[in-house]
Each structure stands twice: as C-alpha cells, then as structure tokens.
Amino acid sequence: MIDRRRFIEGLGTAALTTAALVALSGPDALNFGKMSFIGAAEAQTVDAAKLLEPGALPDQVLGKADAPVTIIEYASMTCGHCAHFHATTFPVLKEKYIDTGKVRFILREFPLDIVAKAAFMLARCAGEGKYYPLTDTLFDNQKAWAFNNNPAQALLAIAKQSGMTEQQFNTCLNDAKLAGQIDEVAQRGAKDFGIDSTPTFFINGKKVSGAMSTEELDKELAPLLGAN
Template structure:
C-alpha cells in the first residue's frame, strides 16, 4: 500500500505504540550471523559512519517509534560515536526495522531528505520522539515535525506516497527478520554477534574492547 492521510491514520490507529522494546513473534533467534551476508546492503544502500578499516563493525536494526531505541540514541550513542566511531575503532551501520506505519513513514522521510542529513534527522527524530510518534493524530504530528527538518506539505506527501521507497524500507526489515533473526528493537550485531536491547556504553564498550 502507499500512504495517504486516510490510510496512514487507519494503519496507525490500530497500533500499540509503547516505550518498551517492540518485538515480532515467531522468528528464530540467532546468536551470530555470517558477516559477508550481514554486510551486504539492502535495496536502499546502507547508512554508514566510521572508517571502512575499523576493526569492529556494528550493525543496528532500529524502529523510529521504539522507546528503547530512542534511549540508546540519546544516552549511549553519543559516547559510542565520540569514543569509538570517530576514533576509527568502530564502523557503524544503521538499518531500518519499522514495526508500525508511523515508524515506516519516519524512515521514509529520513531517506527522502538530503543524503548527508540522514543521521542528523534520525538523531532529531529520536530526541523528539514523543512529540510526533505518540499522539492521537500521528499524520498531523509527523507533518508538523517534518516542517522543522525542511519538508513542505508537498514534499512530505511526496515522500510518504513513494511506493518504491516504502517497499525498500520494508525489504530491509523483512531481510533482517528472516535472514538474521531480528525480532526486537534495538538489535545490534557486533562483528556478527547478536545483542538485543538498549545497551549502555559500558556494556557496549566491553564488547567492543573484546573485539579489538
């Protein structure tokens, strides 16, 4: 389906948007995955920070409406970025794993913005998550939010009615679930080893140091 105001509201109205870890049932867990397969990008290409030669690669699957994902990006991610990504120790790959229509729409907006603004927009979305993700009218809330990051109503609607973009975002999610056993957000693969939940910088740092 494509998003319109009407079907977006219909899809979003039935969602249980909570601040806890969101999960998909019935997917087999995997403790580790093949790195070559994991690092094969999806149809949209990967969004990557850090050196290609970094000894540790972290792949995060996240949903924009996941409260634990927001907590990770507000509390752990800044230190991860300054201490490990910017120092050449970690290569960080962020992938879309929307668990509801609102999260899918948010990812579509981030992907429709200028490419060099992607991570900046994701950071703002997580920082202000409660203002647009958990409202009685998510369409209007997301529209109003989008105007703060440079969209007009026309470009907002153009992004959300891009069926190819929606299909690609969903394909990234489906591949994460079916091939790599992702069934909750956030899920991290640190050099191929799976870790679920909003890790603290102490916990993540220990895992990274063990891989250096």
C-alpha cells in the same frame, strides 16, 4: 498479536500513503501491523560478510570504511528502547568509537508499525547527509510524534524543521517504491538474521539484543579493539 511469519507476509500489504497515516491517527496508529515481541537475548553470530551484502536500500554509514569494528543496528523509530539507546549510549558510541575511527555504524530499518515506517521514509527522503540528523531528531522527540493523536501533523512539523516542504512530505509518504524497499529491509532482517526485537545489534557479526548501556557497549568492544 501476530507472529513473525504473519508480520513478514503482511509488511508488503501496507502501502503507506499520507491518507493512510492520517486515517490511522490516534490509538490505532501504533497497533497497525504491530509485532509483539518476547525480549529474550540470543547468543548468535551471523556471517559478517553476509550482513554487509547490498540490500533493498543502500546502507547509511557513519564512520570510517576501514574501521576494525562494524555495528549494525536494526531499530524501529517508535521503539522506546531504541530511543533510550540513542539518547544515552549512542552519543558515547559516536564520540568514543565512531569519530575516532574505531567503529563503523549502520542503522537499518525495522519498523514495527505504520508510524515508524513513515518516520523512516522521511529520513530516507531528507536529502544527502540528513538521514542521521533526522533520525536523531525523531528519536529525541519520539514522545511528541510517535504517541501523538495526530502523528501525521507532528511528523510534518519535524520534516519542515529539517527543510522539507509539505509537498515533499506528501510525495515521500506516497512513494510506494520506497515503502516496499523499507519492507524488504525488515523482511531480510527477520528472515536472514533472526531479528525479532528492537533494538538488535550485530557487532562484527555477533548478535546483541536490547538497548546496550555504555558499560555493556565498552565490554563488547574491548576484546575487538584491543590496544586500538
């Protein structure tokens, strides 16, 4: 167990390589650099303009740029609560709010371990328009790769299904610059916005911790959308 300060300081020391991921296959994979959280929700509001300032990586955005509500989710690809949100609530969020122009959605990287970091790197390497299709696939099949005795091989199989070659897969996971940028996104989330659990959402700047149900989502959005 490590505290938030040690987690933040240690993120940059884990230069991810394919060899490192393979070496960490099995039970140790999800303990490497893992942060232990107390899942207590905080009532907190962050300056929405500061949240949207450019970071180490360009935001991957779903929805209309002029949507009245912006939801930013900090997630880890190996987080079971995050996978549950994306399986149960996100489809409603997309159909009811994103596709209708009411909400703009941004997923930001907050990997809790090296396997989650690898998954996010692959999503970033997937190519134009493939970030969300691949993160959706990874969340949908989380048990098959995140808790697999050989996460590298499991991730490679999913990457190939998305159109990535094995060479592209290896090149992606050996990209030290990209690994560092993902670290910076997570560090900024922790330092500037107080992220200490996943998933954590900001709804027009209001911090909401935990995997929201569809009812909780509707309750949060109703006062912001009014008659929209």
